[in-house]
Amino acid sequence: MPPSAPILKLDEVRKTYRMGPVTVEALRGLSLEVEAGEYVSIMGPSGCGKSTLLNLLGCLDRPSSGRYLLGGEDISNLEDDALSLVRSQRLGFIFQSYNLIQQLTVVENIEVPLYYQGVSEEESRAKAERIASMVGLEHRLEHKPFELSGGQQQRVAIARALVNDPLLILADEPTGNLDSSSGEEILRMFDRLHAEGRTLVLVTHDPGVSQRGGRTIRLRDGRVESDLRHPKSGSTPGGSP
Amino acid sequence: MRFGMRLSRLRRTVRLGVKSLWLHRLRSLLTALGIVFGVCSVIAMLAIGEGASFEAQEQIKNLGSQNIILRSIKPPEQQKVSDRGSQSFALQYGLGYADLRRIRETIPGVTLVLPARVMREYVWNISRRIDTEIVGTVSWYPEMRNHHVAEGRFFTEAEMESRANVCVIGREMIPGLFPLESPLGRHVRVGSDYYQVIGVMEPRGEPIAPEGGSQARKPSQNRMYIPLETAKTRYGELLVKRRSGSIEAERVQLHELTIQVASLERVRPVSEAIQALLEQSHKKKDYEVVVPLELLKRAERTKQIFSIVLGSIAAISLLVGGIGIMNIMLASVTERTREIGIRRALGARRRDIILQFLTETVMLSGAGGILGVLGGVLIPFLVSRFAGMKTIIVFWSPVLAFTISALVGVIFGLYPAMRAARMDPVEALRHE
Ligand SMILES: Nc1ncnc2c1ncn2[C@@H]1O[C@H](COP(=O)(O)OP(=O)(O)OP(=O)(O)O)[C@@H](O)[C@H]1O
Ligand SMILES: [Mg+2]
Numbered sequence: 001m002p003p004s005a006p007i008l009k010l011d012e013v014r015k016t017y018r019m020g021p022v023t024v025e026a027l028r029g030l031s032l033e034v035e036a037g038e039y040v041s042i043m044g045p046s047g048c049g050k051s052t053l054l055n056l057l058g059c060l061d062r063p064s065s066g067r068y069l070l071g072g073e074d075i076s077n078l079e080d081d082a083l084s085l086v087r088s089q090r091l092g093f094i095f096q097s098y099n100l101i102q103q104l105t106v107v108e109n110i111e112v113p114l115y116y117q118g119v120s121e122e123e124s125r126a127k128a129e130r131i132a133s134m135v136g137l138e139h140r141l142e143h144k145p146f147e148l149s150g151g152q153q154q155r156v157a158i159a160r161a162l163v164n165d166p167l168l169i170l171a172d173e174p175t176g177n178l179d180s181s182s183g184e185e186i187l188r189m190f191d192r193l194h195a196e197g198r199t200l201v202l203v204t205h206d207p208g209v210s211q212r213g214g215r216t217i218r219l220r221d222g223r224v225e226s227d228l229r230h231p232k233s234g235s236t237p238g239g240s241p
Numbered sequence: 242m243r244f245g246m247r248l249s250r251l252r253r254t255v256r257l258g259v260k261s262l263w264l265h266r267l268r269s270l271l272t273a274l275g276i277v278f279g280v281c282s283v284i285a286m287l288a289i290g291e292g293a294s295f296e297a298q299e300q301i302k303n304l305g306s307q308n309i310i311l312r313s314i315k316p317p318e319q320q321k322v323s324d325r326g327s328q329s330f331a332l333q334y335g336l337g338y339a340d341l342r343r344i345r346e347t348i349p350g351v352t353l354v355l356p357a358r359v360m361r362e363y364v365w366n367i368s369r370r371i372d373t374e375i376v377g378t379v380s381w382y383p384e385m386r387n388h389h390v391a392e393g394r395f396f397t398e399a400e401m402e403s404r405a406n407v408c409v410i411g412r413e414m415i416p417g418l419f420p421l422e423s424p425l426g427r428h429v430r431v432g433s434d435y436y437q438v439i440g441v442m443e444p445r446g447e448p449i450a451p452e453g454g455s456q457a458r459k460p461s462q463n464r465m466y467i468p469l470e471t472a473k474t475r476y477g478e479l480l481v482k483r484r485s486g487s488i489e490a491e492r493v494q495l496h497e498l499t500i501q502v503a504s505l506e507r508v509r510p511v512s513e514a515i516q517a518l519l520e521q522s523h524k525k526k527d528y529e530v531v532v533p534l535e536l537l538k539r540a541e542r543t544k545q546i547f548s549i550v551l552g553s554i555a556a557i558s559l560l561v562g563g564i565g566i567m568n569i570m571l572a573s574v575t576e577r578t579r580e581i582g583i584r585r586a587l588g589a590r591r592r593d594i595i596l597q598f599l600t601e602t603v604m605l606s607g608a609g610g611i612l613g614v615l616g617g618v619l620i621p622f623l624v625s626r627f628a629g630m631k632t633i634i635v636f637w638s639p640v641l642a643f644t645i646s647a648l649v650g651v652i653f654g655l656y657p658a659m660r661a662a663r664m665d666p667v668e669a670l671r672h673e
Contacts, residue, residue: 088588
């Protein structure tokens with residue numbers, strides 16, 4: 001793959017929800033390209049289709065029409081099992097409400113994507129522990145999610161999203177449930193990931209958050225309203241070249 | 242290598258299932274109880290039923306499956322006449338030596354005939370007495386009736402012919418007559434005659450009462466055996482019973498005739514021939530024909546019916562247990578919608594979700610099955626121990642019950658698991 005090839009490409013993507021006689025058009029012909037290493041913020045008023053877009057990017061849903069290329073491969077018509085494989089191998093999810101599995105410990109939560117990839121027990125444990133220490137949770141490995149603060153839980157979720165070394169990290173309002181200081185902590189982590197060259201797409205309502213990435217896309221009524229590249233602000237510890 | 246991977250995956254799935262079930266310990270336990278009771282009752286009932294039918298069959302086999310037993314019975318009409326109180330009317334009925342001769346001479350396939358007379362008398366040892374059925378019979382009785390001497394010996398043909406005053410007593414008579422000393426070589430008194438005890442018979446179950454017959458005489462448990470010839474000379478053929486003032490006299494030549502047939506296949510034709518012959522020669526039905534082989538067949542059929550009934554009960558109880566499990570698993574799937582969404586988002590395929598929930602159900606029902614097997618083995622043991630009933634656990638019954646319980650888990654777990662797997666990941670993630 002040449003360096004300029006987009007890591008993801010949406011081509012006239014539509015998503016229609018049918019609720020009895022009423023149809024809701026959540027996305028109406030949306031086209032978008034994201035290059036490797038970009039840090040993209042998606043903004044827009046409530047109901048404009050941000051989450052719908054993120055679900056499509058995350059292969060949790062299929063577009064009603066249009067094409068979606070992830071890493072050069074058309075995945076808009078893949079079977080359910082194949083989509084699961086794409087999710088487990090190429091994608092990392094971070095949710096607003098953390099979405100940890102309550103009966104599992106921190107390290108077990110981090111291991112889940114590896115389990116569905118069929119990675120052996122020892123290997124996945126070692127990897128999960130390494131990632132956990134990267135997000136500063138090496139002393140919380142055997143804790144259950146309810147024993148952790150919101151910020152810590154979101155760090156577990158980030159570790160889980162990173163453990164399979166994904167092509168693309170997707171986050172839907174990752175700081176929405178957090179106070180400003182733990183939110184800042186999470187955002188600094190994103191900055192670091194970006195600095196390491198990872199590709200991030202995150203949905204946010206906070207303009208301050210969107211300023212930290214290099215690109216902000218505004219949606220309105222299921223279409224791209226504006227797509228701005230701008231210099232990054234905020235504290236990027238490693239700094240970008 | 243691949244196999245090892247699969248095994249480790251299965252182990253992790255099982256561990257995960259244990260965790261989820263453990264999270265709701267009480268609920269899991271209560272759910273499994275349905276299966277526990279189902280499996281437990283199946284094994285226990287089967288064991289008790291098997292034990293009971295085994296005992297019945299043993300008793301029938303003791304009569305000898307190659308034997309046909311004829312018994313004299315007082316015909317019902319005659320009974321009425323004598324009840325009306327005709328004072329000195331000697332009632333004559335039953336089987337006679339003529340019958341014996343005719344059977345032996347005219348019916349092919351009969352190898353041995355064993356006649357017996359039965360008298361009800363008191364047997365005395367000095368001042369101790371017990372109510373006994375005295376059986377006058379022949380020397381081949383033990384062999385033919387499959388009822389053997391435990392101590393000493395049975396009387397010989399020579400003793401029969403010489404009308405010796407010897408007797409063989411039943412083991413059950415010993416506590417009443419010889420509580421302290423060994424009875425062998427001692428004498429017992431019946432009326433004014435003394436008999437030397439030469440042997441003690443093995444104990445045996447209650448004789449099989451053929452249906453419809455012999456409602457008048459309840460056989461005594463105590464039996465003493467003396468040579469037929471001795472019985473004939475001592476008692477003649479006239480038996481006198483004193484009963485509340487009136488005197489009843491009965492004239493019976495033979496009380497019991499055991500006929501041995503050459504082979505099992507000939508039992509039925511010979512018994513039919515005997516019945517035809519007796520019908521001709523007896524005006525009244527003053528005899529009954531017991532065919533142990535037929536009884537055995539009937540007992541087997543009864544057992545079959547019992548098994549079918551049991552099987553239905555088992556099926557129903559396991560069905561109920563299965564529905565209970567399905568109910569809980571459906572609740573669990575709804576409750577864990579969010580978890581399912583998370584797992585799907587992180588790469589779980591539909592079949593991974595199915596496997597996860599199915600593993601949980603099978604573990605629930607399997608654990609219920611194991612507990613049920615333990616209980617089902619323990620209960621018959623306690624029943625034999627404290628209620629004195631014979632129980633037999635057939636080896637396949639715990640195996641079968643456990644297998645079925647695991648199957649119930651698969652069958653009733655499949656629908657909830659499929660429902661979990663069919664969920665839309667996006668919807669599931671949005672679920673509160
Ligand atoms: N499953 C669904 N069935 C029907 N309509 C839906 C469904 N999901 C989303 N929609 C509709 O699609 C539109 C876009 O929804 P979406 O959740 O993407 O908005 P959003 O931009 O994420 O909003 P918010 O900022 O409030 O999270 C909305 O009008 C919504 O009602
Ligand atoms: Mg949203």
